[in-house]
Amino acid sequence: MSSLDDVLDQRLQSIRAAGLYRHVRRVDSAQSPHLRLDDRDLLSFSSNDYLGLAEHPDLKRAAIEAVERYGAGCGASRLICGSLAPHHELEEAISSFKGTEATLVFGSGYAAALGTIPALLGTEDTVVLDKLVHASIVDAARLSGAKLRVFAHNDLNDLEEILLWASRSRKGKVLVVTESAFSMDGDLAPLKDLVQLKERHGAWLMVDEAHATGLYGLRRRGLAEELNVAAHIEIQMGTLGKAVGASGGYICGSRRLADYLLNRARSFIFSTAPVPAAAAAATAGISLIQGETGRARTAHVWELVRQLASQFAPAQSGNSCKTAPGSAPSDSPAWRLTATSPILPLIIGSESDALRAAAALQELGIFVPAIRYPTVARGAARLRITLSASHTAQEVARLGNALQELAL
Ligand SMILES: *Cc1c(COP(=O)(O)O)cnc(C)c1O
Numbered sequence: 001m002s003s004l005d006d007v008l009d010q011r012l013q014s015i016r017a018a019g020l021y022r023h024v025r026r027v028d029s030a031q032s033p034h035l036r037l038d039d040r041d042l043l044s045f046s047s048n049d050y051l052g053l054a055e056h057p058d059l060k061r062a063a064i065e066a067v068e069r070y071g072a073g074c075g076a077s078r079l080i081c082g083s084l085a086p087h088h089e090l091e092e093a094i095s096s097f098k099g100t101e102a103t104l105v106f107g108s109g110y111a112a113a114l115g116t117i118p119a120l121l122g123t124e125d126t127v128v129l130d131k132l133v134h135a136s137i138v139d140a141a142r143l144s145g146a147k148l149r150v151f152a153h154n155d156l157n158d159l160e161e162i163l164l165w166a167s168r169s170r171k172g173k174v175l176v177v178t179e180s181a182f183s184m185d186g187d188l189a190p191l192k193d194l195v196q197l198k199e200r201h202g203a204w205l206m207v208d209e210a211h212a213t214g215l216y217g218l219r220r221r222g223l224a225e226e227l228n229v230a231a232h233i234e235i236q237m238g239t240l241g242k243a244v245g246a247s248g249g250y251i252c253g254s255r256r257l258a259d260y261l262l263n264r265a266r267s268f269i270f271s272t273a274p275v276p277a278a279a280a281a282a283t284a285g286i287s288l289i290q291g292e293t294g295r296a297r298t299a300h301v302w303e304l305v306r307q308l309a310s311q312f313a314p315a316q317s318g319n320s321c322k323t324a325p326g327s328a329p330s331d332s333p334a335w336r337l338t339a340t341s342p343i344l345p346l347i348i349g350s351e352s353d354a355l356r357a358a359a360a361l362q363e364l365g366i367f368v369p370a371i372r373y374p375t376v377a378r379g380a381a382r383l384r385i386t387l388s389a390s391h392t393a394q395e396v397a398r399l400g401n402a403l404q405e406l407a408l
Helices: 004-016 057-070 078-082 085-098 110-119 137-143 156-169 191-200 256-265 276-290 292-312 351-363 392-404
Strands: 034-037 040-044 101-104 126-130 146-153 174-179 205-210 234-241 251-255 343-349 381-386
Touching: 004 057, 057 085, 085 101, 085 251, 085 276, 101 110, 101 256, 110 137, 110 174, 110 205, 110 234, 110 251, 110 256, 110 292, 126 137, 126 156, 137 174, 137 251, 156 174, 156 191, 174 191, 191 205, 251 256, 276 292, 292 343, 292 392, 343 351, 351 381
Parallel strands: 126 146, 126 174, 174 205, 205 234
Antiparallel strands: 034 040, 101 251, 234 251, 343 381
16 A cells, blocks of 8 residues: 555645646735735735734734733633633624624634534535635535535526425425625625525525624614615525634524524534634724724725726726626637626636736735635636725726736
């Protein structure tokens, strides 16, 4: 039998040959547009810290105070003796922010998905996913053992066909899962139509607002708020690691949902509680998002989105880039640039071309990650630009000029 390392060596070689090899880059600075990365100072357009809260003094202070009062670790799972005051305060803060009865916090968004779908569904049931949902949801759906069906991205006709099929031939419950703002494309789900459809067919709906919370809606709760459908979504999911600026994940909805998940979600039950610093920082982030800081930063990031889009998408009108949810992103010969979110993908196609484009930008002092399979489909590699409220208009102009210089 060949040794483990020999087998892995072969596998790694084929990953490299496909242009899919990955490594971690060492960052020696805080999360900000100015990254000290692999010993170089780079202007970064890569973080999901959309509002620049990860290094906000309020979050840092909340984390430090929580450490001083509650220590570095929690010692046990939430259900044993690890359910500290900061977790309870955070869950109350999220419920009040999102306008739901209850919230359950998990160690990460990934853990929230992985605990929730298998707790709700079994082999009798059916789970229907948008083609582009995040890996955490795909993994959770598989783990549940439910019959898994996928509908074409944002395609309501395809979804309806599957729902009709399920009502004819499946006995159990049906759960539809989508993201609201899609993580790698930045386009939006047609949540209003999805809600109508799932209600017509008696299905449940779970919406992952990972890239929408803090950015959409009058109170910045997310796209469900903006489209006024939050009350019709049975399960709202999110992460505390993106616009909120901290770490952790959550599910919010009814009190019964939270009670049930606390009893049945294995990633909640069998995992040590999130550290007090993370919970307290997240509470501070939620509080900032709801106040003047959130209002001003969200307005600024949308201003930057409009600025970059108007430089790159002459076909689009310059005054509003928030096109209707579900509308197709604009296409152009070599790339397309959506402007419905601070996620602005430049689709390159081949994995190696995407890597070359990212390397060329780095030569100009700009860091934009090349996103490849398995994060996106094979042959749909891209540069994923993300804008943050901590960028300045000048920095975004520098990015725009670099992209034009490289003809990307
Ligand atoms: C990042 C992300 C998650 C996972 O959240 P973490 O807190 O990072 O584990 C889930 N869903 C989507 C759409 C994401 O982008």
